[in-house]
Amino acid sequence: MEVSQDLKALxxxxxxxxxxxxxxxxxxxDDSRDLVIEYRGDPEQLRKKICRASLIRRIWISNGTGERLFVELDRSRYRALRRGRLDNAVVIDLRxxxxxxNLARTEEGGVFLDPFVGSGVIAxxxxxxxxxxxxxxxxQST
Structure with a gap:
């Protein structure tokens, strides 16, 4: 799995x-260069969820005889990141x-509570x- 090296743990x-x-x-x-993981589950179900990832660029599948690209994600949405303040609210990176x-394991159709909504980026x-x-x-003004 190819990820940003400085954000490998996240x-x-x-x-x-x-x-x-x-x-x-x-x-x-192994995490010496790229992240190498063993996944146990349905790869197609993972493919449906992995499109939500913010830090992952590419994932390859290895079957012992070779590797093939499993998924490549377009992260261009995250290139124009908003930073700083918007009026009095702090705005965080979209990524x-x-x-x-994702870390909150938010499911489609589930309820997501943002108790400090502020600028609303996370919501x-x-x-x-x-x-x-x-x-x-x-x-009330934010």
Missing amino acids: AYGELEALSELSGGFLDLI IARLLV QEAMLVGAHVIGIDIN
Whole structure:
């Protein structure tokens, strides 16, 4: 699995969450260069969930005789990241917001509670994966 090298541990956590949402399990085999994992589950169910990933670029499948590309993700949506402040609300990177939604193991059709909604970036990412979002904030103007 090809991921951002500086975010390897978070990428593994994200893949672990997405594999659980797909009904599978994984074990880390090697992380010296790329992440090498063993996945036990239905690969097609994983493919359906892995498109949500924010940190994973490519995944290959090895069957002992060779490797083939399993999935390549277009991360161009995350190139134009919003950073800093919007009025009085802090706006976080879209990539980090999606990562948080994935790490929370948010399911399509499930309920996602954002108790400090602020600018709503995390709530928006939860809606994009098909969750029903409830947002609460002390400041009514955000």
